[in-house]
Amino acid sequence: MRRVTTAVVLSAAAVLALVLAGVASSSKPSAKAPAGGTKASATTLTVWVGWSARELKEFKKVVAEYDKKNSDVDIKVVGSINDDKIVASLRAGQTADVISSFTSQNVGVFCKRGAWADLKPYLDKDNVDLNQFPASTRQYTEYKGYRCALPLLADVYGFYYNKKLLAAAGLKGPPKTFAQLAQYAKKLTKRKANGSLDVVGYVPTFGFYQNTAGAYQPLVGAKYFDGSGKSALGKDANWQKLLKWQKGLIDWYGHGKLVKWQAGAGDEFSASHAFERGKLAMMMDGEWRVAFIAAEHPELQYATAPMPVMGAGTYGSGYINGTIIGIPERGKNRDEAWKLVKYLTTNDHALATFSNGIRNVPSTRTSARSKELKPDKNFAVFTKIFTHPKSATIPITPLGAAHLDTFQSFLAKWQSGKVSDLAGGLNKVDEQIDAKMKRAGGGPP
Amino acid sequence: MISESAAGAVSAAPAAASARRRAKRRATWRRRGVVLLFLSPWIVGFSVFFGYPLVMSAYLSFTTYDLLSSPQWVGLGNYRYLFKDDPEIWTAVKNTLWLVAVLVPLQVLFAFGVATMLARAKTGVGFFRTVFYLPALVPPVAATLGFVYILNPATGPVNTILDKLGIEGPLWFNDPGWSKPSLTLLGIWGIGNTMVIFLAAILDVPRHLAESAELDGAGPFRRMRWVTLPTISPVILFSVVIGVIAAMQYFTQAYVAAAVAAGQASQAGSVSTLELGYPEGSTMFYPILLYYNGFRFFQMGYASAMAMLMLGVAFLLTLLIVGQSRRWVHYQGAAR
């Protein structure tokens, strides 16, 4: 009997120890200080951002400056937060004090009661002039009049080309139309002895690196929605022009061969990126790539230019997107959080430093002219695209980017040759998107 | 005289009988109390983690709910969308049924085949058994990552070796026609559990049956058909039912494989939208679509409607299999 009692006591002790360990380590990322703590003990602000590795270091540098100047706050930065985590945390109810996201389309999801806080009262109280943000950036930081975010540096998409490879093929200067682009691509492609691809001129498939339908939209001047808010992918002829061009080039490569090459192309944010290694002659990418190349492959001889255009597109324009930053409504230290957000988004020095660091486009007019910006001719191309009047961003919907998923699924089938009636297929996609919108309660504003 | 004492006895009996009855009732109640006490964890668990969610799921399936605001009643709206408008649902259903029709039989077949070989082997049985069982212990995530890596169409070892042999290897996880077969290979690699069960069952077949069959002149195949298979039929049924249940819940391997093969870096890449069921929807299984709808797009009401449909199908399938089984399953000895 005594053996049983000792056994029971020991096991109970072990269980208790385990449970305590479990409770102790089950930490949650919410801030610790009491709400509204401005003075007294240091308030800890938790900031969630999507950056990682080198870019995260740059962000932390900027934040460290603020931290030094403001001794009453202690800032904890967590990187590599993607949108799933953000949305999950909002629903679960425990979240950070400041959140930054790369997917500006999700503004439609974030800008509502209970998710991200309405910034209007803060903006009014501190007399922040919204006009310092270019119109396009204002567009993707609010939804139906509810402003829940501010832009924190912008992303612009342009054309990168390998000068050495182009010169070797006897090509001068970047292509300006899609027809030229296809020509160049064919000339620059090299194959191996067994017929598989070695160097690819330009990858036309959607879903590879930054190739998405959204990024091509301004280049062909196509519209997503018609005047009445219904999906217009089938009605706007520019989409079909783009898709037919794309399919022609894919068929020239051989879809299977392209997929195989893509599987070995090297991860997008690593030093084995295909363009950086010279295996991809031309590509569309965002302005951040300039910093990556400088850090990982400074020997690469490349240049940048606006993307080629076709249809109703205007040369010199491009797709704009950006990092957005906001304050979750359920965060515990909203006043302190607002101060940090205001600093990050409107302070010229902060924006210029950060822009230099990760080579993203400054998101206010004054910081764009700041003398602190380090000049770089490859980067300058992007600032020009950013200010071009025809540059555009994706319209915001309550589904975030979910309607693009439907389009993307269709495009995947189109690319592999499983769609014979393009116009009919696009009309069907329109119907599906409209049905999804209806279910989510409304289309674009 | 006798009648008097008999009458006396009779009149005394009811008092004692009622006392006995009361004692018996108390004992019964005490026993019921003990039973309830022992069953209590399960009763609570069942109500909280099974009954309540089931009822709630049914309720939510008639609403739109995104967790930020309270559920809004939409009646049959979700079901109408489910059966008429959803472009992805029938792909998901078809893919899951593919698993039931192809993966499960192949798994059972391989497990049985390997077990049969092991049963007849004379040397090194322990070693071989370990080799076949070990993959079943590998965490599904790890196993999937491994397989996607070695089946990479451009740099993976498998295609490299095939290339040296002069064969052009398929695109495996990147080809919509090969993605499910690739997942099937992964599934077959992990049949260790089923295989060991079959092995035990085959070894359990009474020798006298096999011997008398052999004496009657039956060759190995006829012995298998008429002695082994019927004897282990309960085990076959068990494996099929477990396999079907697993196929209906199939999530982890497809989720990880699609994400890795599509090469999506889940950080950065601002505009990249996730490609559901990469490639081309071929790995879009029902549980994955349910997860996306409920926890990525936060259409909790719609996800609940999907869950209700899944419940119905699971129930029907199980009934079908178990009902069918009466024809070919033989239980040894008396019925249990």
Add this chain to the structure above:
Amino acid sequence: MSATAAAPGVRRKPPPAVRRRRFLVAVADHSLLIAAAALFLVPVVFIVLTSLMTTKQALSPRLWPEPFAWGNFVDVFETAPLWRWAFNSFLYASLGTLGLLVSSIPVAYAFSRLRWRGRDAVFLIVLVALMLPPQVTVVPLYVMWAKLDLVGSLWPLIVPNWFGDAFAIFLLRQFFLTIPQEYIDAARVDGCGEFRILVTVVLRLAKPAIAAVALFSILYTWNDFFLPLLYLSDNPDNWVASIGLSQFRSLHQVQWNLVMAATLLVMLPVIILFFLAQKAFVQGVTLTGVKG
């Protein structure tokens, strides 16, 4: 099996033709087995080889690592919080398994050795719960945990195990049924209450079944992906090994050699456990299938 007319005590050797045929059949059997085993080992071999390559090599079609980068196994710990992940997995596995045993044993006992009305009908309900895909109940449960503000912690994973698990109950019940009634009757005659009987008689006799259930539970919780994905995604501090592995991949831009090294390390505890408890494992697996 030998010829009927053999003299007692003397085994007549079968004729050479029969012997040769039997040998060829044996080789054929074994060769198939050897081939199958080799195929089964191929993925493991490649995983091990990749884990010993340098990053560049892992991305190329080279098959043999040179040099052997043993350092990878150390690098893994620097690039990812493997210890943290392992600790979380351990918490989940141990607390979950403990709860499972503590709650399922009495229930299984009630279903097997106590007599009460409707026992078998209710047991059928237990089985129905077994067939249910978890995705069906997942949405309302998530809502419940979110309202309790526990999403992001390990509790939504651990707590359900403390209220009985259908599979464990099923397994244990099957085993308890095989305990001879005499032992229990003897204990009852001695005046033991049901609880005493359970602890002193049944538990001692059912050690192999309990060990098997514990092993299965540890294996299941260690490898679980779906529930951790659901509840832990937004809290990297609490990630278990399975989630960590899948996220490791995208966090570090496919350093496949490190990913494979991490994979091996995550597999290690379970494989060690298997070797230590081989008999119990196999016994347990057999218990499930053959008696079920």
